[in-house]
Structure formats: structure tokens, C-alpha cells
Amino acid sequence: MLRAFNNHRTLGDNIRLGTLTAFSAGMINVASLVILFSFTSNVTGTYAILASEIAKGNPYQIGVVLCWILAFFGGGFLANLIVIHWGKNHTYRAHAVPVVVEMLAVLAVGFYGGFFYRETLGETEVLTAILLLATGLQNGLTASITNFSLKTTHVTGITTDLAILAAMFTKAEFRHNPELRNKAKLLSSVVAAYFVGALAAGFLAVKLDFAVFYIVAGFLFFVATYDFYRVWRAQGGLRLSGWLRPQHAHTSLSQGDSVNAKL
Numbered sequence: 001m002l003r004a005f006n007n008h009r010t011l012g013d014n015i016r017l018g019t020l021t022a023f024s025a026g027m028i029n030v031a032s033l034v035i036l037f038s039f040t041s042n043v044t045g046t047y048a049i050l051a052s053e054i055a056k057g058n059p060y061q062i063g064v065v066l067c068w069i070l071a072f073f074g075g076g077f078l079a080n081l082i083v084i085h086w087g088k089n090h091t092y093r094a095h096a097v098p099v100v101v102e103m104l105a106v107l108a109v110g111f112y113g114g115f116f117y118r119e120t121l122g123e124t125e126v127l128t129a130i131l132l133l134a135t136g137l138q139n140g141l142t143a144s145i146t147n148f149s150l151k152t153t154h155v156t157g158i159t160t161d162l163a164i165l166a167a168m169f170t171k172a173e174f175r176h177n178p179e180l181r182n183k184a185k186l187l188s189s190v191v192a193a194y195f196v197g198a199l200a201a202g203f204l205a206v207k208l209d210f211a212v213f214y215i216v217a218g219f220l221f222f223v224a225t226y227d228f229y230r231v232w233r234a235q236g237g238l239r240l241s242g243w244l245r246p247q248h249a250h251t252s253l254s255q256g257d258s259v260n261a262k263l
Contacts, residue, residue, distance in 0.1 A: 002095035019193035025153040026197030034205040040131035042154035071129040075136020103220035105134040113210030
């Protein structure tokens with residue numbers, strides 16, 4: 001799921017990555033809406049808020065909203081910085097580290113919210129920024145390693161793409177095109193996972209409050225360690241040194257699944 005890169009990825013790789021991360025993003029977005037009264041999986045609406053605050057002439061709110069946008073931007077930048085500088089020789093690590101950082105950010109929000117949160121405006125603004133950083137990391141990573149096939153923290157563009165595909169499928173020549181059919185499967189699975197994650201968070205956030213972010217972190221941990229576990233299972237146990245071995249960025253999935261594969 002994280003070991004293959006760009007055109008070496010299979011449809012299955014992208015569906016697994018897309019559904020799990022989209023599920024997590026849907027949970028983050030709705031949990032933050034219920035608890036912090038803010039959407040945090042994208043910045044489309046944030047730009048509208050920025051324009052509104054500029055028009056009203058509220059310098060403090062302008063600064064806060066700019067920080068939110070920069071947090072999302074910074075997450076995407078950091079994820080791709082890691083991929084660009086580590087991806088050539090350490091593909092799995094380069095792809096896993098942004099997910100781990102996202103997981104730690106989500107855990108930090110859950111921990112702080114559960115033990116220290118006093119519902120002040122300043123706290124809410126900072127926690128919102130941290131979650132935007134986390135989803136920026138996720139969005140930047142999934143877009144980068146799938147050759148821009150996936151952006152899993154918002155579904156506006158995906159919904160548009162599905163509408164285009166639905167219109168194309170009214171003609172038989174497009175309905176029987178394997179590439180278009182696979183794309184429709186991928187995008188549909190991402191939208192469905194995002195919605196299910198959002199729905200789950202809607203129920204859980206009311207009961208668990210900030211503890212819901214621990215569940216999100218659990219899904220992200222699974223994403224980060226999925227390939228590590230597969231190699232460990234194939235070898236009947238994997239030495240810790242395997243994590244430290246370099247891997248070329250264009251190693252295929254079949255190579256990664258072999259018993260002798262290196263992390």
C-alpha cells in the first residue's frame with residue numbers, strides 16, 4: 001500500500017490506500033465539526049472565510065484563517081519534502097513517515113482535548129490548525145505517491161470526476177474501457193469510505209468526544225504499518241534491521257511481497 005510508487009502501483013494498492021485514508025479523513029472532518037465547530041479536511045471553505053474576514057476588516061480573524069490555510073499547505077509541503085528527499089532509496093519510510101506524523105498530530109489533539117481542553121477560542125483555533133496540518137499531510141502524500149490519482153481528504157473533485165465518468169458511461173465504448181472502469185471503482189470506493197468514516201464519527205464523537213481521535217489514529221497506524229506486517233508475516237519474523245535497509249523508489253509490488261523483500 002505504501003511501498004509502491006506512481007505508475008508501479010496497482011489498482012488494489014490505490015483502493016486500499018484511498019479507502020483507509022479517506023475513512024480517516026471523513027472521521028477527522030466530522031469529529032472536528034462536532035467538537036470544534038470547524039471543518040478540517042480541506043480549505044475550500046476556509047478561503048471563503050478569509051475573504052469574508054478581509055471584507056469585514058477583522059485583522060485577528062484574518063491572521064487565524066491565514067494560519068489555518070498555511071497549516072494545510074505546510075502539511076502537503078512537508079509530506080512531499082519527505083517523499084522527494086527520501087523516496088529514491090527509502091520508499092517505504094518516505095511514504096510511512098508522513099502518515100506517522102499525521103497520526104501523532106491526531107493523537108496530540110485527542111490527548112489535549114481529553115485532559116486539558118477548556119473550550120477557549122484560542123485552544124479551538126490551535127487544535128483546528130493541528131488537524132488541518134494532519135489532513136494536509138495526508139492529502140499531499142496520497143496525491144504524490146499515486147501520481148495525482150487520489151486526494152483523499154475532500155470529495156468535491158472526486159464527485160465531479162464521477163459525474164464525468166457517469167456521463168461517459170452512457171456510451172458503450174467508454175463503458176467497456178478497463179481504465180475508465182477501474183478509475184470509477186477507485187473514486188467510488190474513496191467517496192464511500194469518506195462518507196462511512198464521516199457517519200461513524202458523527203455517532204462516535206457525541207459519545208466519545210475527543211477520544212474519537214484515538215480511533216482515527218488507530219486507522220492511520222494500520223496504514224503506516226500494513227506493508228511492514230506483510231513482510232514480517234512472509235518471513236516468519238523480521239529483524240529490526242530490515243526497517244533500516246534502503247529500497248529503490250520504483251520497486252514493484254510483486255517484488256515487495258517476496259519473502260526476501262527488504263523494507
